[in-house]
Amino acid sequence: MHPVTRPVNNFIGFVIRTYKLEKIIVTGGACLNGNIKISGAKNAVLPIIIGTILSPGKNKILDVPDLSDVDILVEVLHILGAKVERNGNALDIDSSNITCFETPYEYVRKMRASILIMGPLLARLGKVKISMPGGCAIGTRPIDLHLKGMEALGATINVDRGYIEATATKLVGAKIYLDFPSVGATENIMMAATLAEGTTIIENAAEEPEIVDLANFLNSMGASVMGAGTNVIRIKGVKQLRETTHTVIPDRIEAGTFLVAGAITGGNILLENVIADHLKPVIAKLQECGVEIIEEGEGLRVIAPQKVKPVDIKTLPYPGFPTDMQAQFMVLLSKALGTGVVSETVFENRFMHADELKRMGVDIRIEGRSAIIEGGKKITGCPVKATDLRAGAALIIAGLIAEGETEITNTFHIYRGYENIVDKFRSLGAKIREE
Numbered sequence: 001m002h003p004v005t006r007p008v009n010n011f012i013g014f015v016i017r018t019y020k021l022e023k024i025i026v027t028g029g030a031c032l033n034g035n036i037k038i039s040g041a042k043n044a045v046l047p048i049i050i051g052t053i054l055s056p057g058k059n060k061i062l063d064v065p066d067l068s069d070v071d072i073l074v075e076v077l078h079i080l081g082a083k084v085e086r087n088g089n090a091l092d093i094d095s096s097n098i099t100c101f102e103t104p105y106e107y108v109r110k111m112r113a114s115i116l117i118m119g120p121l122l123a124r125l126g127k128v129k130i131s132m133p134g135g136c137a138i139g140t141r142p143i144d145l146h147l148k149g150m151e152a153l154g155a156t157i158n159v160d161r162g163y164i165e166a167t168a169t170k171l172v173g174a175k176i177y178l179d180f181p182s183v184g185a186t187e188n189i190m191m192a193a194t195l196a197e198g199t200t201i202i203e204n205a206a207e208e209p210e211i212v213d214l215a216n217f218l219n220s221m222g223a224s225v226m227g228a229g230t231n232v233i234r235i236k237g238v239k240q241l242r243e244t245t246h247t248v249i250p251d252r253i254e255a256g257t258f259l260v261a262g263a264i265t266g267g268n269i270l271l272e273n274v275i276a277d278h279l280k281p282v283i284a285k286l287q288e289c290g291v292e293i294i295e296e297g298e299g300l301r302v303i304a305p306q307k308v309k310p311v312d313i314k315t316l317p318y319p320g321f322p323t324d325m326q327a328q329f330m331v332l333l334s335k336a337l338g339t340g341v342v343s344e345t346v347f348e349n350r351f352m353h354a355d356e357l358k359r360m361g362v363d364i365r366i367e368g369r370s371a372i373i374e375g376g377k378k379i380t381g382c383p384v385k386a387t388d389l390r391a392g393a394a395l396i397i398a399g400l401i402a403e404g405e406t407e408i409t410n411t412f413h414i415y416r417g418y419e420n421i422v423d424k425f426r427s428l429g430a431k432i433r434e435e
C-alpha cells in the first residue's frame, strides 16, 4: 500500500485555506490602480514538475505558484516515491526513488494534467497505470492523441475498468502526426521521447510558450529537444537525464486576466514579470477594444479606454487567441457599446459561465459555438458559482463592475490556477474578500 499523503512544508496550511474559504465576495465600483507581480505559469509548472520523474536525481524548480493544482501534483509525486519540499516559491524534488507506477482516479479526477505522468513513467519504469480522466466542465477532453503517441513509441496499451495500463520493454523514436495540436499530447510524447531509442518527430505539435518552457527544462536536464515553439518538434533520445534548476515562465493567462480587469474598471495597472510576446493575441484584441497597453521593461502597463469598443474573438491554438482568456473577454465585451461575438473552437463546451454572467445582467446569446454579447447593459451583483477556473476569474471581473455585491461560490476552481488572487486584486484597490 502507498501512503495517501505526505505533506510538504506548507501543504497543510494551503489545504485549510482552500477548503475553508468557500466564497469570494466582490463589491463593484472600484477603479484598479497600482502594481502587481505575475506568478509562475500553472500550465508550465505542472508538466515541469511531472518531468522531474524522468531524472533520477534532485531538481529545483523556481517561481512555483502557490496553487491547489501544484499541491495535488506534489501528493501524486509522493505516492510515486519522490521526496518533495517546498520553500516559498521553490520546489525541491528528489526523484531518485520513483518505484510506484499507479496514479488513482482520486487525483486524476481533481487535476486532468496528471495524465501527463504517463509518458515520463513509461520512459522511467516501462510501466504505468493511470485512471482515465473522463469529461469535465469545459468538454469531453479525450486523451486519444496521448495514447496514439505512446503506442507509436512502442507502448502496449490496455484500458480496463476506467484505468489505462501501458507497458513498454523499451520506447523507440517514431514520427507522430497529431490530428490536433494538443498541448497535453505534445508534452506527454515529448517527455516520453527524451529517453527513447532514436529520434521522435512530432508533427502538427502544439506551439504554446509552455511547451517551449518544458523543452528548455528537459534540455537543461540533458535532453535533446529541438523545434519547440514550432509545429515540428524533434527529440533525440538520450540514455539518462541529470539534475537541474529551472525557473518557470510567467503566467500569460493570469497576466491577461489582470489586463482585462484593469481595462474594464477604468484603471491603470503595471503588471511586473510578464513576457509580452506570449500575450500577443490578447494584447492585439485589447488594443482593438481601445485599451492602451505599454511595455515597460519586463512589465506591461494597461490603461483603460474611455469607452470599450466591441470586437469579435475566435479561440485557437497558440499563437491564436487563447481559450483560457475567452470567459474574461466576454465580461469585457459586456461593457462595450455594441455587439461582440466570441467563437470557441478549441473546446466544444466552454460557455458554462454564460448562464452565471446572464444572472448578473450580461446580455449573452449562445448560438452553437458562438456567444453573442450585446454590450452596455446594467450589471448587478448576485450569488453566482464558478463553473471552471477561468469562469471563476470572469465572475470576479464581472463583480468588479457590478452594482452591489457579487458572491462567488465553488471557488476551489479559482484556487487551482490563480495564486493569491484575492490579495492581488485587493492590493490594486478592489473591494474583495474571502469567506
Ligand SMILES: CC(=O)N[C@H]1[C@@H](OP(=O)(O)OP(=O)(O)OC[C@H]2O[C@@H](n3ccc(=O)[nH]c3=O)[C@H](O)[C@@H]2O)O[C@H](CO)[C@@H](O)[C@@H]1O
Pocket: 042, 043, 044, 046, 112, 113, 139, 140, 141, 142, 143, 144, 145, 146, 147, 180, 181, 182, 183, 184, 185, 206, 210, 317, 323, 324, 346, 347, 348
Ligand atoms: C494544464 C494545461 O496545460 N492545460 C491547458 C491545455 O489543456 P490540454 O492539454 O488538456 O488541452 P489540449 O490542447 O490537449 O486540448 C485541445 C483540444 O484537443 C482535444 N484533444 C486533446 C487531446 C486528445 O488526445 N484528443 C483530443 O481530441 C481536446 O478535447 C480539446 O478539444 O491546453 C488547453 C488549450 O490551450 C488549455 O485550455 C488548458 O489550460
Ligand SMILES: C=C(OP(=O)(O)O)C(=O)O
Pocket: 043, 112, 113, 138, 324, 389, 390, 417
Ligand atoms: C482549462 C484549464 O486548465 P486545465 O487543463 O488544467 O483544466 C485552464 O487553465 O483554464
